[in-house]
Amino acid sequence: MKFIHAGDLHLGNPFGGLSMTPDWLTDQLQAATETAVHRLVDDAITAAVDFVVLAGDLFDTTTPDARAQLDLVRELERLATENIPVYVGFGNHDYVLDWQRVPTFPKNVTLFPKDVTTYHMQTKNHESVAISGFSYTQRHITTDQVAEFPIKSTQDDWHIGIYHGSMGEVGSGNYAPFNLQAMQQKHYDYWALGHIHVRETLQKKPFIGYSGSIQGLDKTETGAKGYYMVESEGNELVPTFTPVAPITWVTAEVRTERDLSTVVQYVRGQFAMKDEFELISLNLITEDPNVLSAIVNQQLLAQFVAAAQTTDMFFIYEIQAQTQEQHLPLPAVDERYWSETIGDVFTREQLQKMGLKQVTDVDVLDHFLNAQTLQALQEAVKTQLHLSQIGDEYHVD
Ligand SMILES: [Mn+2]
Structure with a gap:
């Protein structure tokens, strides 16, 4: 059996953080997530997968514009033509405020409701597959949803869990915080996770992990992006990363x-x-x-x-x-010390001591010392500290 695990498509995302973008590039950026999804669908058809799993954040917002909606419907229709089922759980970005307003998807698409639900399907080789998941109907879910997932039944050859959220103690987060042991205890063959935009394996066998975003959405989402092509090898489901961004x-x-x-x-x-x-x-x-x-x-x-x-x-x-000159990494100091001392630290004497010896241009030195630069520097330090403190969570919201 063979399926695709993807998540965090974020169709309609505005590609923030770029200044001075020429028009021709704006068009390319707007089409990037669409192109990535189009390539995924091409691959699904070529590989004749048994089904596709989308683990949340298909749209960038809960009220996607017509272009984003039409694009996804069109791509899902291409899969419908090939009789490839698609299982969708909505995430914290495209949570369902009103089911009447969800676009009309073709019949091959199964949407998970708010409460954890299990669907069954047969692969082309007549293996029985159970697929369990849920959808966000509000921006935040503060409770662990894993407890609501059924344990794998002996009736099923394979059981797959779809889960949009991040690992953590109950009460520690807004994205259905879960615990790895609880997932392991369901005896599933694969957990298709969404929410974290960085590809990440939480457990190798059986696989529990994030496929990451399908297209890097901003400068924090560097490197190759795509989906997992998952294939059975003996009694295991093995994911292979496939870049499409x-x-x-x-x-x-x-x-x-x-x-x-x-x-x-x-x-x-x-x-x-x-x-x-x-x-x-x-x-x-x-x-x-x-x-x-x-x-x-x-x-x-x-x-x-x-x-x-x-x-x-x-x-x-x-x-x-x-x-x-080599720059040493900054120690993990509390950001408030930076706010308090940055003005004292960044003096002309200090800058010259710290590696700008050759810079004699007064304008350059003044630039480093003006309020705007110090502010930008302070922000950069804060961002970096924030990143190192919270790791992957930074990439999410
Ligand atoms: Mn996301």
Whole structure:
């Protein structure tokens, strides 16, 4: 038997966090999640899977626009034509306020109701499969839903659980906090999880894990994105990650001593040979004071945007300056100490001591010391601390 496990499609997501986006790129971004879903459906048909499981957050919001709705209906109809059933649990982003307002999906689609429910189906090889799941009907579920799932019956060859939520103690979260042992005790062959956008395996055998988002939605969702193709091997269900996202968020490092007149052309040349489109956060390692200055006042980014071509397979959306010195990772200090002391720490003397020795341009130094930069720096530190404290949870809401 063979099925697809996907989640967090987030159709209709606005691709936040990009400034200075040319029109041609806006169109590509808007189509990215649609393209990823289209590729998944192509693969489902080619592989002739027995069914598809969608573990929540199909839409980015609970009131998706007509384009997002029509697109999903059209893709599900392609699966209907091939008689491929689809099992859907709605998540915290597309929770069902009113079942009357859910788009009319074709008959191959089974929607899980609010309460945990189990459906049965037969694979092409006449294996019996039980599929259990539920849908969000409000933004938050604070209780563990695992207890409501039935234990696997000896009548079924396979039992699959669909669960949109995050691991945690009861009372610790708003996304149906669950405990791994409770899942293990159901003796299922596979738990298809949704909600966490980073691909993550909580248990290898039998598999319990997240397929991650199908398309990276913002700069925190870097790297390849896609779905799991799951196949039976003996009495096991084994997932294989399959990338389908047409656009990937990446961080790239370029070291150059080119001056301001040639640096854009040189860096663009480094990214010329890409198969799939990349949104690049560029770390430019340079000691050239004019280039450094153009980075901090955003002029260099504007030059890259102006030089971008519709035929490019990349777009540089932000640039950070890096000097040759190694930067040690920040210790996990409480963010409030940063708020209190950042003004004292970032003085001209300190900056020069800390690696900006070669920077003699007063404008550059002043930029580092002005209130706006300090504020941005403080925000960046907070974000980073926040990320390291809460890990994957950051990627969710
Ligand atoms: Mn999500």
